[in-house]
Amino acid sequence: MQKSSFMGRKASKEGTYRKEKGRIMNYSVFDGKKLLINLARFALYMALILVTPYLAGFTSPWFIQISYNQLTPFFVKVVLTLLWLMEIGIIVLVERLIKRKKAKQQAGEQVAIKEPKSKKEKKEISVLPLKNVLIIVGIILACLVVVGLQIGLEVKPFYDMAQRVTSAYDYLNNVGPIILAVAKCLWTVLIIKVALGMGEAVFGVLESKAWKAILTWGFATILLFSFGLYDIVSSESKYAWTYVLFYLLFPLLYWLTKKSDGKFYLIILFIYIF
Numbered sequence: 327m328q329k330s331s332f333m334g335r336k337a338s339k340e341g342t343y344r345k346e347k348g349r350i351m352n353y354s355v356f357d358g359k360k361l362l363i364n365l366a367r368f369a370l371y372m373a374l375i376l377v378t379p380y381l382a383g384f385t386s387p388w389f390i391q392i393s394y395n396q397l398t399p400f401f402v403k404v405v406l407t408l409l410w411l412m413e414i415g416i417i418v419l420v421e422r423l424i425k426r427k428k429a430k431q432q433a434g435e436q437v438a439i440k441e442p443k444s445k446k447e448k449k450e451i452s453v454l455p456l457k458n459v460l461i462i463v464g465i466i467l468a469c470l471v472v473v474g475l476q477i478g479l480e481v482k483p484f485y486d487m488a489q490r491v492t493s494a495y496d497y498l499n500n501v502g503p504i505i506l507a508v509a510k511c512l513w514t515v516l517i518i519k520v521a522l523g524m525g526e527a528v529f530g531v532l533e534s535k536a537w538k539a540i541l542t543w544g545f546a547t548i549l550l551f552s553f554g555l556y557d558i559v560s561s562e563s564k565y566a567w568t569y570v571l572f573y574l575l576f577p578l579l580y581w582l583t584k585k586s587d588g589k590f591y592l593i594i595l596f597i598y599i600f
Contacts, residue, residue, distance in 0.1 A: 361527035368520045368549075374413050375513055375556065382406035396495035403502030410509035414516065454589070458582045462593065465579060469572055469597045476565045482600050503561070504599055511595045514573075515587050517553050518580050521546035547577045572597060 382405045389401040454462075477485045486500055525542035532538040554573030557566045576594060583589040
């Protein structure tokens with residue numbers, strides 16, 4: 327009986343060790359596949375962001391005869407905006423098709439099918455807590471004040487349109503960057519989603535939820551800030567650095583919106599234009 331009891335304790339310890347060993351191994355290996363997929367997506371996004379402006383520039387000879395070449399900058403930015411919107415549309419469509427296909431495969435493998443969320447549950451998810459709303463409003467107001475102080479407390483869209491004006495055509499040319507912001511902010515949404523995906527692939531293996539969140543969102547912030555440096559190169563605005571610094575706040579805004587792409591997009595577009 328003693329021998330049997332001893333063997334039982336030994337087997338129990340071995341089983342516990344195997345479980346602990348399995349748990350440790352699970353937490354010591356990052357998700358390489360998810361990391362590679364998001365790296366590839368990030369490389370594709372950056373390639374399109376950097377190359378497409380040059381492609382749009384090739385269309386400038388088409389507009390030379392229009393208004394004696396005075397509106398060429400405006401038309402080139404419109405073409406760039408349309409090209410970026412087309413690229414983003416294709417990316418979103420392809421990713422949704424892949425996600426839907428994967429969901430169908432997973433549903434086919436599962437025996438139990440989860441019940442769809444009710445309208446009440448969906449509404450609760452879409453409605454932001456009052457605390458989040460107040461913080462978001464505070465961040466927006468702070469951004470507007472910082473930019474306003476740099477331009478003499480003027481209304482930014484009107485200030486932008488009045489810069490470097492020597493003829494009536496220049497007003498329309500100055501509208502070009504505002505139109506371009508519509509597509510640029512969409513790229514920001516895609517970049518932050520990829521950055522979080524890479525962060526989760528690397529740091530999602532950590533046992534501590536606090537460190538997992540801090541490192542994942544910290545990595546996303548750094549990557550998004552590096553993407554914001556593109557504004558320094560591409561923008562002719564004298565306060566481009568200010569908007570690059572705003573990129574440090576964008577991950578916080580995305581978190582406060584509960585990762586709502588639509589809400590986040592409208593917020594950063596408002597900040598960018600005003």
